[in-house]
Amino acid sequence: MDYQYTLLILCLPIVSFLILGLAGKWLSHRVAGLIGTLSIGAVAVLSYYTAFAYFGARGADGAFATLVPYNFEWLPFYIGNLHFDMGIMLDPISVMMLIVISTVSLMVHIYSFGYMHGERGFQRYYAFLSLFTMSMLGLVVATNIFQMYMFWELVGVCSYLLIGFYFTENPAIAASKKAFIVTRFADLGFLVGILVFGYYTGSFSFDFTESFTYAAGALHGVAPDASKAVAAGGFILPTALFLMFIGGAGKSAMFPLHIWLPDAMEGPTPVSALIHAATMVVAGVFQVARMFPMWIQYAPETLHYVAWIGAFTAFYAAAVAMAQSDIKRVLAFSTISQIAFMMVALGVCMPGHEGAVIDNHGSLGYMASMYHLFTHAMFKATLFLCAGCIIHAVHSNEMSAMGGMRKYMPVTHITFLIATLAISGIPPFSGFFSKDEILAASFAYSPVMGWVMTAIAAMTAFYMFRLYYGIFWGTENKELHEELKAHGHFGEAPAVMTLPLVLLTLFTVFMGWTLPGTFGSYVSATGQPYEIHLDLQIAVTSVVIACVSIALATWIYVRSSQPVAERMKAAMPRLHEWAYRRFYLDEVYQFVTHRIIFALISTPIAWFDRHIVDGALNGLASGANYIGESIRPLQSGRLQQYAYVFLMGIVIVFFIMII
Amino acid sequence: MIQIEYILIVSAVMMFAGVFGFLTRRSTLAILLSIELMLNATDLNFAAINRLMYSGGHEGYFFTLFSIAISAAESAVAIAIMINIYRQLKDTTADKLSKLKW
Numbered sequence: 001m002d003y004q005y006t007l008l009i010l011c012l013p014i015v016s017f018l019i020l021g022l023a024g025k026w027l028s029h030r031v032a033g034l035i036g037t038l039s040i041g042a043v044a045v046l047s048y049y050t051a052f053a054y055f056g057a058r059g060a061d062g063a064f065a066t067l068v069p070y071n072f073e074w075l076p077f078y079i080g081n082l083h084f085d086m087g088i089m090l091d092p093i094s095v096m097m098l099i100v101i102s103t104v105s106l107m108v109h110i111y112s113f114g115y116m117h118g119e120r121g122f123q124r125y126y127a128f129l130s131l132f133t134m135s136m137l138g139l140v141v142a143t144n145i146f147q148m149y150m151f152w153e154l155v156g157v158c159s160y161l162l163i164g165f166y167f168t169e170n171p172a173i174a175a176s177k178k179a180f181i182v183t184r185f186a187d188l189g190f191l192v193g194i195l196v197f198g199y200y201t202g203s204f205s206f207d208f209t210e211s212f213t214y215a216a217g218a219l220h221g222v223a224p225d226a227s228k229a230v231a232a233g234g235f236i237l238p239t240a241l242f243l244m245f246i247g248g249a250g251k252s253a254m255f256p257l258h259i260w261l262p263d264a265m266e267g268p269t270p271v272s273a274l275i276h277a278a279t280m281v282v283a284g285v286f287q288v289a290r291m292f293p294m295w296i297q298y299a300p301e302t303l304h305y306v307a308w309i310g311a312f313t314a315f316y317a318a319a320v321a322m323a324q325s326d327i328k329r330v331l332a333f334s335t336i337s338q339i340a341f342m343m344v345a346l347g348v349c350m351p352g353h354e355g356a357v358i359d360n361h362g363s364l365g366y367m368a369s370m371y372h373l374f375t376h377a378m379f380k381a382t383l384f385l386c387a388g389c390i391i392h393a394v395h396s397n398e399m400s401a402m403g404g405m406r407k408y409m410p411v412t413h414i415t416f417l418i419a420t421l422a423i424s425g426i427p428p429f430s431g432f433f434s435k436d437e438i439l440a441a442s443f444a445y446s447p448v449m450g451w452v453m454t455a456i457a458a459m460t461a462f463y464m465f466r467l468y469y470g471i472f473w474g475t476e477n478k479e480l481h482e483e484l485k486a487h488g489h490f491g492e493a494p495a496v497m498t499l500p501l502v503l504l505t506l507f508t509v510f511m512g513w514t515l516p517g518t519f520g521s522y523v524s525a526t527g528q529p530y531e532i533h534l535d536l537q538i539a540v541t542s543v544v545i546a547c548v549s550i551a552l553a554t555w556i557y558v559r560s561s562q563p564v565a566e567r568m569k570a571a572m573p574r575l576h577e578w579a580y581r582r583f584y585l586d587e588v589y590q591f592v593t594h595r596i597i598f599a600l601i602s603t604p605i606a607w608f609d610r611h612i613v614d615g616a617l618n619g620l621a622s623g624a625n626y627i628g629e630s631i632r633p634l635q636s637g638r639l640q641q642y643a644y645v646f647l648m649g650i651v652i653v654f655f656i657m658i659i
Numbered sequence: 660m661i662q663i664e665y666i667l668i669v670s671a672v673m674m675f676a677g678v679f680g681f682l683t684r685r686s687t688l689a690i691l692l693s694i695e696l697m698l699n700a701t702d703l704n705f706a707a708i709n710r711l712m713y714s715g716g717h718e719g720y721f722f723t724l725f726s727i728a729i730s731a732a733e734s735a736v737a738i739a740i741m742i743n744i745y746r747q748l749k750d751t752t753a754d755k756l757s758k759l760k761w
Contacts, residue, residue, distance in 0.1 A: 637757030640690075644682050 003069040006088050006141070009046050009098065012039045013134035017127050024123030036126035037109040040133060044102035054095045055522050063527030066091040066207070071143050082198055087143035089206060092523040093289055093370055097140035100377045104278040105133045107381065107500035108270045114497035115270050115388050125165060125268070132158035136279050140286065144204040145194050148287065152190070152251070155280045156183050162275060163267040175263035182260040186250020193243030200236045208293050238299035241291060245306060252284025253336045254343060255313040259586055261336055265328040269388030272328060277335050277384050278377035285342040285373055292346070292366055292525065296358055300351050307347025307445065311452055314340035316583070318459040322466065323579035326397045327387050330467045331380070334423065337460060338376050344453060345369035345438040348445035363525030364444060368437030371519045375430035378507040379419040385501055386416040389493040390471060394484065404476030409492050413472050415501040420468045422508045424461035425546045430511035432543070439542055440535050454542055461546040465553035473558050666707040673700035687751045691737050698730045
């Protein structure tokens with residue numbers, strides 16, 4: 001099968017980016033939006049075609065082959081055999097990501113027609129969306145870790161540009177800088193990890209055969225450079241992989257590098273749906289999944305750290321999400337928590353005991369992680385787009401401006417409810433199936449991890465239903481709603497905004513049980529089909545616990561007055577305040593960066609630079625200047641003075657000669 | 660027969676008169692005259708010492724003639740330069756001609 005056309009998937013968005021970016025000023029909003037949407041539409045068609053062709057053709061051994069339609073050497077490194085390639089690689093997870101990215105991106109493009117209607121910079125917005133889509137697609141089809149890193153930085157730039165889309169408002173500027181600096185800081189780890197990895201394994205490629213040969217030869221001391229290689233087999237590879245994970249943790253908002261994601265909600269809501277919920281933030285998970293053969297072979301112990309960092313992040317974000325009042329912040333923390341679920345799923349994978357290191361049994365978590373990535377992208381995009389519709393209607397992010405919205409926005413209400421049920425893990429919605437696999441993998445790892453994740457899943461159900469009731473039921477802000485109605489623009493969003501909601505909800509409803517075969521038969525760690533069997537014990541437990549949480553949330557939040565919530569808040573004022581303030585983590589960062597790093601390190605260094613280093617050079621300059629000034633009068637221009645000096649010189653030389 | 664010392668004393672007086680004039684006179688014409696005086700002192704020395712030490716030879720006399728010719732040419736060039744300077748600056752005082760300094 002010939003996949004040459006996949007190059008178009010990358011080229012179409014970059015063409016529309018160039019058109020919109022260079023000529024956007026002369027295009028009307030409608031034309032600009034259409035150019036962007038049509039190019040992404042074509043990309044979506046090609047992606048779906050690729051997926052059908054790819055998943056339709058199994059190899060002889062029943063596994064999906066890894067195909068590389070394009071790969072050319074871009075830059076040689078002159079260290080060993082290292083070279084930096086650019087290309088396109090198709091394997092189950094990259095084809096799955098093509099579907100996720102093109103679907104969500106297309107929906108967001110359509111939705112933005114309504115949401116961004118009449119905004120200044122509409123063309124710029126669509127140009128950045130196109131650039132982002134291209135970068136994200138380039139990231140997932142990368143053939144080697146260096147190409148991935150390049151596109152990784154590109155998506156970071158797009159995220160920065162789009163968070164700061166309203167660049168005349170201070171919070172947006174601060175948020176975009178924060179997102180960029182925090183992720184750049186993490187990417188430093190990624191870059192160092194890549195270089196260490198490449199230096200010690202002799203290859204950047206995702207086709208790990210070369211790396212495996214090198215590292216395995218190393219263990220037996222027959223590698224070309226034995227000392228280098230012994231180190232690679234021992235501690236270097238885990239270190240390199242963990243450094244790469246730091247980059248992934250920055251992008252995927254793992255504790256303690258998550259602080260940028262809640263603030264990133266300052267960007268337009270469709271951008272939050274596309275970048276900060278569905279695609280870019282899962283890049284970290286995707287990166288760990290990409291390096292998975294190396295992780296499981298050489299660093300299975302280090303994977304434990306990934307698992308526990310993920311578990312802690314999931315718990316922390318769920319706890320914070322319970323106390324937030326800004327609906328986008330709740331969704332942001334819920335995103336952090338769900339991505340942490342995916343990280344946990346990767347972290348709990350174990351090497352197989354007999355035969356191959358990667359077997360479907362030990363790598364259940366890998367499949368679960370990718371499955372959850374897929375389903376989460378769909379339902380979280382739905383939730384964000386619904387939030388966009390609501391914010392569009394009430395012009396506020398605060399839950400206090402909402403309440404009782406179910407009467408005014410029926411479509412948004414139903415789609416939001418379905419997505420909320422999915423994220424809570426209620427069958428038959430997609431989230432149930434993927435979360436159940438994650439819980440099964442966690443229980444297989446250790447019962448402690450299993451129960452911790454089950455408890456966090458229960459918290460998820462609770463805070464999501466708190467959000468749902470806060471928006472659509474609960475205390476209605478009648479005053480505001482009457483006033484908005486009087487102005488005439490209050491009610492359901494236009495069809496161009498509700499259509500994407502409905503389409504994405506279809507995925508959420510049908511993904512779990514209508515695929516021919518299950519998700520595992522397409523995407524698994526080995527490429528061999530993995531038949532998902534629901535573990536009834538785990539499934540029933542998690543559903544019961546989720547239902548209890550939902551019932552609890554209903555009891556507390558559904559009524560128009562909420563005495564229980566008030567009493568709980570009054571009983572634990574400290575805890576509520578701490579959770580609302582995100583456990584003061586931003587303040588800790590502020591303290592560490594400003595009071596410790598800036599005040600104790602940067603300021604003395606700046607003083608040293610300004611006074612000692614600059615002083616030394618200025619001293620040299622002024623010394624030379626002083627000497628020059630003092631001997632300048634010798635060059636008086638007066639002929640007779642020169643002659644006099646000359647004569648005296650001769651007399652002195654004369655006397656010296658005599659003596 | 661005049662003693663060689665007398666001639667050398669005369670030429671030394673001429674030489675240092677020239678040096679003194681060169682260093683102290685402000686007029687460029689006077690400086691030029693001082694240079695001629697110094698040259699003449701050396702010419703005198705050439706002739707006298709040739710007569711004293713190599714009485715059969717003529718090299719010193721020839722050198723004197725050369726020196727006279729060269730000093731004549733040099734004076735002509737110098738005066739031409741001075742005329743040009745005068746045209747430019749309306750002044751030939753030596754300590755005013757300091758255009759070539761820093």
